[in-house]
Amino acid sequence: MNLKKLRASKARRLHRSLGAGAAIFVIFMVLSGLAINHSNDLGLDQRHVSQSFLLDWYGLGKPERIQSFAVGDDWLSFAGSQLYLNEKPVATISDGVGAVSNGDILIAADSDELLLLDHDGNLIERIQWEPIGAAPIESIGLHENTMVSVKSAGQLWLADTQMLNWQQADDASPGPLWVTSEPAPDGLQESVTASYRGEGPSLERLLLDLHSGRIFGTIGILVYDLLALALGFLSISGLVLWFRSRRNGKPT
């Protein structure tokens, strides 16, 4: 075998290997491209992915922790910066401290404000704590089962029935029952987590990201660039091999 033939044989082998490797990529690009072109007809823009690993991949992680408080028959839960009444998001809150109910009103406390809600989750009022007590809220509880109480810098504060005025209680007053978070029912924890993560990206978005390589970040785009260059090389090497075989009068 002379040098020319050896080179031609090597080129054919390289062309074949690259072609076989690129085939899977090409088929995927063709199928995903077709699906993207018809995404509206296929309803891909309306369907969302909910697989946990995909949501994690897109940065839609679970809340670091969920703190739930039983308020009458309902639950108030803090997940990240979101406050939930049962599974319904009702307000944003910075760092939840606790939640109680005085019958008509649900009260959620974070370190610098109190949120008053009705039983449908409508916001009644946001009470800034700073004008009342200088130090942040540490705990919230019920005094004699009715009066909303707050602990701030070790001091006890008691609210009137309308939560309009606050008074500092003397040290001799019996201590209120401070609330602590309780494990919420499993179903509720799952609902709150699902709501916190949102409905996830649409199937169309997932396909677009897979089609462009963006789903794997910068590395994905670079790998797709290399694959595209390989396809370009295959076209050229295919043409070269075809012309060469025509010139030699042999089929490839």
Place this chain on the structure above:
Amino acid sequence: MLKAWRKSFVLLILTLSLPALVFADTVYETELEFLSRAFTDSPPEPNLLWLSGERKSAVRQLLGHDYSALRLRYWCQVGRSAWILDEIGKELPITVGIIVENNYIKNLRVMTYRENRGGEVATAAFTDQFINAELEESNRLNVRIDGISGATLSVQSLTRLATMALYLHTESNCSNES
């Protein structure tokens, strides 16, 4: 050489911290400062006004949407009422303190501004336009408020809040005291 490096480092830190400075909330007045300005003697106890029924509909008409809370606290003394109200400018709420006396605006001041553009509405040159404004029968202010280019939404928000405060004053027990 070392000095030049230090200078560059300080400049870099300043440049990096600039967005944080630009986008931080600007607090012009706290609740306590507002109340002590509104009532020269000690501030009165707060009162409550519930936004329900017809009052809720009226507020919705004035603002173009429901107010963000179901009840409001206000302070009242001898016909003078003080209100702290929130309204979205473009994306974030602007907190405004409004003093109403005998059905006209005695003073309006931006207490906290959170948007990154349009902060000019907090200047006295702009807010002084509201002084002595009254509510016409058509529920509009009887004075023309000149806008600020680049702060149109904030200007509109403050105008809506001024109208709302005048309406709320008439709804409160405070108007009976005047």
